[in-house]
Amino acid sequence: MDAPRYDARKTALLFVDPYNDFLSEGGKLWPAIQPIAEEVHLLDNLRAIQSATRKAGIQKVIVPHRRWQPGDYECWCHPSPTQRLLMTRKTFAKDSWGGEWHPEFGPQAGDIVVHEHWASSGFANTDLDFQLKQHGISHVILVGLLANTCIETTARYAQELGYHVTLVKDATAAFQREMMHAAHELNGPTYAHSIVDTRALLQALPSA
Numbered sequence: 001m002d003a004p005r006y007d008a009r010k011t012a013l014l015f016v017d018p019y020n021d022f023l024s025e026g027g028k029l030w031p032a033i034q035p036i037a038e039e040v041h042l043l044d045n046l047r048a049i050q051s052a053t054r055k056a057g058i059q060k061v062i063v064p065h066r067r068w069q070p071g072d073y074e075c076w077c078h079p080s081p082t083q084r085l086l087m088t089r090k091t092f093a094k095d096s097w098g099g100e101w102h103p104e105f106g107p108q109a110g111d112i113v114v115h116e117h118w119a120s121s122g123f124a125n126t127d128l129d130f131q132l133k134q135h136g137i138s139h140v141i142l143v144g145l146l147a148n149t150c151i152e153t154t155a156r157y158a159q160e161l162g163y164h165v166t167l168v169k170d171a172t173a174a175f176q177r178e179m180m181h182a183a184h185e186l187n188g189p190t191y192a193h194s195i196v197d198t199r200a201l202l203q204a205l206p207s208a
């Protein structure tokens with residue numbers, strides 16, 4: 001596994017699902033991820049990475065999950081277990097506080113917000129690949145939620161499409177430590193080109 005140096009013109013930060021329901025006190029899923037999020041200093045690391053990548057001129061791309069709306073998944077032939085939970089929990093509901101961006105991590109001028117993904121991959125049935133290619137991106141750095149679902153699936157898909165993939169293991173969280181271990185120690189090394197912590201990533205980023 002390499003220790004890459006990043007060309008700001010060819011690198012994108014993929015920030016997956018920066019919703020209040022995930023990242024804010026009072027969010028529907030925050031209590032489930034809070035213990036691990038606090039253990040790895042998730043919010044501080046996300047702040048540091050977002051700031052450093054902006055200063056370096058790296059493109060930020062928000063990769064959002066589908067905001068739940070009445071009727072979603074109900075008539076589907078094969079909704080996944082997670083999608084069935086979304087129906088009952090109404091996670092990231094459209095026009096609700098939980099479905100709004102975390103106030104520190106929402107889009108700013110120059111950021112790209114791609115189409116919402118229905119399942120776990122930020123690429124499937126969205127414009128993410130098209131947007132990255134149109135911006136000349138070859139390297140993607142993934143942060144956000146959850147380590148073993150949307151981060152892993154999006155990262156795997158990115159590798160399949162030919163992108164260089166970096167996982168930042170303390171800039172994500174999951175519901176259990178076993179899930180974090182599987183995402184970064186067991187599964188990640190089979191597809192990711194680089195698996196780093198926030199400190200190592202910041203050292204590898206180009207200066208402003």
